[in-house]
Amino acid sequence: NAGVTQTPKFQVLKTGQSMTLQCAQDMNHNSMYWYRQDPGMGLRLIYYSASEGTTDKGEVPNGYNVSRLNKREFSLRLESAAPSQTSVYFCASSADRGGQTQYFGPGTRLLVL
Amino acid sequence: AQSVTQLDSQVPVFEEAPVELRCNYSSSVSVYLFWYVQYPNQGLQLLLKYLSGSTLVKSINGFEAEFNKSQTSFHLRKPSVHISDTAEYFCAVTYSGGYQKVTFGTGTKLQVIP
Numbered sequence: 001n002a003g004v005t006q007t008p009k010f011q012v013l014k015t016g017q018s019m020t021l022q023c024a025q026d027m028n029h030n031s032m033y034w035y036r037q038d039p040g041m042g043l044r045l046i047y048y049s050a051s052e053g054t055t056d057k058g059e060v061p062n063g064y065n066v067s068r069l070n071k072r073e074f075s076l077r078l079e080s081a082a083p084s085q086t087s088v089y090f091c092a093s094s095a096d097r098g099g100q101t102q103y104f105g106p107g108t109r110l111l112v113l
Numbered sequence: 114a115q116s117v118t119q120l121d122s123q124v125p126v127f128e129e130a131p132v133e134l135r136c137n138y139s140s141s142v143s144v145y146l147f148w149y150v151q152y153p154n155q156g157l158q159l160l161l162k163y164l165s166g167s168t169l170v171k172s173i174n175g176f177e178a179e180f181n182k183s184q185t186s187f188h189l190r191k192p193s194v195h196i197s198d199t200a201e202y203f204c205a206v207t208y209s210g211g212y213q214k215v216t217f218g219t220g221t222k223l224q225v226i227p
Contacts, residue, residue, distance in 0.1 A: 004156070035217075040122065042203060042219035043157070058214065090156055101147075102215060104156030 002026055004105035006091050012111045013081045021076040021108050023091030031094045032074035033102065034058075034066060036087040043090065049074055081112045115140050117206050119218035126194055127226050134189040134221045136178075136204030146187040147205040147215070148178055157203060163187065174198075199225045 007022045025032065030051045035043040045058030047066040055066050063085060065077045074093075078085060089108045094100040118137045126132045138144060145164050149157040161172040168180040178189045187204060204218040 040219060042119075043217040045214055045216075048214060092157075101159045101162065102149075102157075104158065106156050107154075 004091055004093055004103050006089075006105035006108050008108060009106065010109050012113065013078075014113050015082060017081050018077065018079050019081065020078075021089055021091075021110075022073070023075065023105060024073045025091075025093040025103070026072065027093060027095075027103065028071070029093035029103075030071070030096050031100075032068065033092045033094075034064075034074070034076045035090045035092065036060065036085075037090060037107075038087050046076065046089075081110075083112045086110060086112045115144070115206050115208060115216050117204050117216055117218035119204055119221050121221050122219065123222045123224065125224045125226055128196055129193050131192050132190065132194050132198075132223065134202050134204075134223065136187045136189065136218060138185050138187065138204075138206045140185070140206065140208065142208055145207050146178075146180060147207075148172075148176070148187070148189050149203045149205060149217075151201045151203065151220075153200070160189075160202070194223070194225050196225050196227060198223060 004025045033048045034046040037043050044060045046064050047058050049055045049068040052071045067075045091105045092102040094102045116139045147162045148160040150160045151157045161170045163170050163180045171177045176191045178187050201220045201222045203220045205215050207215045
């Protein structure tokens, strides 16, 4: 079992460029999440998907879009990257409801110049 | 809205000494509480969680946390730390019942000094 995988591991973008961060899980989980981690701010939820076909905004959704392609995959898109989006991005999944453990991917380190 | 406070951003401690990492939450309803650990350049992984029942929960590597409803706290303790415990620790909370998002604290970096 690979668990939660994320691609790419590292990315450097110029301001205004676009990119998609990919996430996939092989645990048959219903719920998936995208977080960003910044120093001193912990993890902040960008978007989440409670089940296939549904997505909802989290705490910091501006500048991002998501797609729950199927039960396994949940992608995060930056349409026009800004330096403020320089961060480490984590994808996570959980079986279902709020009491379930979240399983995290290894992260994508993004630098926007 | 639910929130989590981790007042200590960094905690240095000598090897084999005890440690306590503090976590307080705000909520007017029943909660689930979690501690996650993040080793350098890795994602977070669950250390332990409280859902219901016994207020003292333990991990397989010697950490424990106690749910204190009256003080709205869920402090993490270990009686004797090892170098390998050096990591960042995140407290998290969600409301019990129904689907709810998890809110994470800002993290505490535990630095174990040889």
